[in-house]
Amino acid sequence: MPYTGSRVLTNAISLDKTLTKRIWRDRRLPVAPFQEFNAGDEPLRPDLKYPLFVKPAREGTGMGVDNKAIVKNENELRERIKYIIGSYQQPALVETFLSGREFTVGVMGCADAKLYSRHPDWYDEKDGFHRFPILELDASRSVTPQVYSQAAKAKDVGEKGAPDYICPANVEPELEKKLKHFAWRAHILLGALDVSRTDIRLDDEGNPRLIEINTLPGLTPDYSDLCLQAKAEGIAYNDLILDILHLAAGRWGLLEPRELTQKPRK
Structure with a gap:
C-alpha cells in the first residue's frame, strides 16, 4: 500500500540513535x-x-x-x-x-520535487529540496529548564511550563546556512523520503552538533514543530499536507509529472 514518508528501514535506523550517530559520524557530520x-x-x-x-x-x-x-x-x-x-x-x-542553544530544522522534497509539487517554487533549483525556517527550542522557562524533555513536549504551545518556540530563530547567516545544510545531509545520508526534521544543538564553543532525526515528524497543526516552521513562512497547513501527499504520489507512480517550461538556451 502506498504511503508517505520514509521506508521501514530508514525509520528503524532513525529510531536507533546510536546507529544514526555512527552513520553521521562516519560520513563526517558533526555529532558529540x-x-x-x-x-x-x-x-x-x-x-x-x-x-x-x-x-x-x-x-x-x-x-x-x-x-x-x-x-x-x-x-x-x-x-x-x-x-x-x-x-x-x-x-x-x-x-x-551540549550546553548551547537547541534548534530543529525541517526539510522536504526530492530531486524531482518540482515535477509533482503544487508549489514548485518552494523547492531549490539545484537539489529539489525545501528548507523550512529554523525553529529554536528554548526550554529555559519550561518545566525542565535545562532540557527539552518529554514533559515539556507534552505542553501546548504557549501553555505555562512549555518551552518557547522561536521561528524563525535569530541566528547569524553563516550558522543558518550550516544548520540547514546539516539537516539536508542528515536526511540524505539516511535515505529519508518526502520530509524529515533534524534536531541540532550547539556545544560550548557554539559549534552545531546533530542530536537526532525524525523521519516521521508530527503534523498536528499549531503544535508540531514542522507545522510551526511552515506557518512561520506563510505555508498553510492544507498546502503542507497536500504537498507531502503529492511528493509521495509522484514517487509511487500515482501522479503524472507536470510539464516544465524551460527557457531556450541563448
Whole structure:
C-alpha cells in the first residue's frame, strides 16, 4: 500500500540513535562524542567528559529525558544508566552534554520535487529540496529548564511550563546556512523520503552538533514543530499536507509529472 514518508528501514535506523550517530559520524557530520551502554558496567571512554547526557538509545518524543538525564559524576552516571536500561529494556546512550542553544530544522522534497509539487517554487533549483525556517527550542522557562524533555513536549504551545518556540530563530547567516545544510545531509545520508526534521544543538564553543532525526515528524497543526516552521513562512497547513501527499504520489507512480517550461538556451 502506498504511503508517505520514509521506508521501514530508514525509520528503524532513525529510531536507533546510536546507529544514526555512527552513520553521521562516519560520513563526517558533526555529532558529540557518544557511547552506548548495554550492561551498564562498561568502562567510560576517555574522550567523554562530564557533564554527560544519558537517554534511551531507541526511543522518541523525549522519553527518558528529564533534568536527571544530565549527570556530573561517576555515581550519577551509573545510577542513570541503570535506570534507563531497567525502565526501558534497552541500551542507554551516553554523550557529551551540549550546553548551547537547541534548534530543529525541517526539510522536504526530492530531486524531482518540482515535477509533482503544487508549489514548485518552494523547492531549490539545484537539489529539489525545501528548507523550512529554523525553529529554536528554548526550554529555559519550561518545566525542565535545562532540557527539552518529554514533559515539556507534552505542553501546548504557549501553555505555562512549555518551552518557547522561536521561528524563525535569530541566528547569524553563516550558522543558518550550516544548520540547514546539516539537516539536508542528515536526511540524505539516511535515505529519508518526502520530509524529515533534524534536531541540532550547539556545544560550548557554539559549534552545531546533530542530536537526532525524525523521519516521521508530527503534523498536528499549531503544535508540531514542522507545522510551526511552515506557518512561520506563510505555508498553510492544507498546502503542507497536500504537498507531502503529492511528493509521495509522484514517487509511487500515482501522479503524472507536470510539464516544465524551460527557457531556450541563448
